[in-house]
Amino acid sequence: MLFDVYQWEQEMFDRTKTTFEKLRRSDTVIVFPVLDDGKILLTEQEQPGKEPFIGVAGGRVDDDEDILEAAKRELVEETRYEAIDYILWDAQHPTSKIDWVVYTFIAKGLKKVADMNLDAGEKITLRPVNLDEFIDIAISKNFKIIPKLYEAKLYPEKMNELKKLFNPKTI
Numbered sequence: 001m002l003f004d005v006y007q008w009e010q011e012m013f014d015r016t017k018t019t020f021e022k023l024r025r026s027d028t029v030i031v032f033p034v035l036d037d038g039k040i041l042l043t044e045q046e047q048p049g050k051e052p053f054i055g056v057a058g059g060r061v062d063d064d065e066d067i068l069e070a071a072k073r074e075l076v077e078e079t080r081y082e083a084i085d086y087i088l089w090d091a092q093h094p095t096s097k098i099d100w101v102v103y104t105f106i107a108k109g110l111k112k113v114a115d116m117n118l119d120a121g122e123k124i125t126l127r128p129v130n131l132d133e134f135i136d137i138a139i140s141k142n143f144k145i146i147p148k149l150y151e152a153k154l155y156p157e158k159m160n161e162l163k164k165l166f167n168p169k170t171i
Contacts, residue, residue: 002026003098024099029071030058032089032134033081033107034168039128041079042137046123054127054141061103071105077117078124084109085171090148108168131166 004024009017033041046052057078061070068086076082090104118124129137135149143149151158164170 022097022099026063027061027067027070027100028058028102029061029067029074030056030102030104031071031075031086031107032056032105032166033075033079033083033110034166035110035128036168038166038168039130040134040166041081042127042129042134043078044125044127048121054137056143067103068105071103071107075107076114077119078122079126080112080114081107081110082113083107084111087165087171089165106165108171131163134166135162 002025005021006024007019007021010020011017035041041057043055043057044052045055057075059070059074059078061067062073065073067088071086072082085108087106087108088103089106092102092104094100094102135152137143138149139146148158148162152162153159
């Protein structure tokens with residue numbers, strides 16, 4: 001089941017009452033793996049019922065795992081890589097009507113360890129890109145981290161922070 005639905009009666013400011021509703025779903029992890037040469041591994045994905053798209057490794061956090069465990073699992077399943085270092089870069093609540101958080105990690109110190117272990121409804125091809133290509137693709141494909149990328153394009157100090165974050169030699 002993807003969503004749980006909760007309803008409750010809420011007293012309004014004028015003392016009337018109405019029913020409120022909220023959805024709950026498992027949190028999501030997204031992982032941007034950075035290769036030793038500085039390239040970022042994006043994915044070209046196909047899933048049933050969706051147009052092909054460019055994305056990143058990631059997926060749902062299972063009930064029995066924390067966000068870091070989920071990030072590690074998704075990275076191996078979708079890219080065949082493990083990482084030495086994981087940096088939590090961002091956490092967002094995409095909408096106020098759903099109790100759901102999307103956690104974004106940067107993974108460094110990559111080592112290829114396995115063959116891809118994809119879900120039955122996934123086709124994934126890896127697409128290494130440099131930082132400039134990553135920013136352009138992310139902005140054109142409406143990645144959720146766009147505000148951070150626009151800041152980097154506008155403010156040199158933010159671009160320097162982004163370059164440091166995605167530098168495979170820094171932690």
